[in-house]
Amino acid sequence: MDNLVRTMSDNWWVLLLRGIAAVAFGLIALAMPGLTLLVLLITFGVYAVFDGILAIVTGFRRKAQDEQWWAWALDGLLSVLIGLMALFWPAATAVAFVLWMAAWAIVAGIFRIIAAIRLRREIEGEWALGLSGLLLALWGILLVLLPAAGLLGFAWMIGTLAVLIGIVLIVLAFRLRGLKTA
DSSP, rough: HHHHHHHHTTTHHHHHHHHHHHHHHHHHHHOOOHHHHHHHHHHHHHHHHHHHHHHHHHHHTTTTTTTTTTHHHHHHHHHHHHHHHHOOOOOHHHHHHHHHHHHHHHHHHHHHHHHHHHHHOTTTTHHHHHHHHHHHHHHHHHHHHHHHHHHHHHHHHHHHHHHHHHHHHHHOOOOHHHHHHO
């Protein structure tokens, strides 16, 4: 047994704890999707404010040697503003994010449909591109009509992913435990 496997099998319980923690987090995210989104938005808000302040400082420090110093400062100002929005108006920020995602989906879907129409004489199976565009545009329209459902789906996706990762880590932990005893 090589060193890495020996080390991992000696510490199988660490993976077990990580798996249990991931499953617990996932179940909480699934049970309380609103809280999950709020925590994510607050975390993002803190990050964006911190990042923005550092960008502003960088811009002003570059002022003497860089004519484009203002771009750093502007980037920082925008980051601080979006961060403060996420901290003080998390619901509006979350809805705005969903609406931006919806706008992207509608525009990208339309472009795919146009591309499929243009390609219909040049390739077979262009319908798949057109169908993907139609589905993407429909998804965007649904997000516009039901933004809360988009947010709920995002929280459920995070929760489901965490539960699945946790289960895999738990299975790996018990396999490593079995190697240790073998």
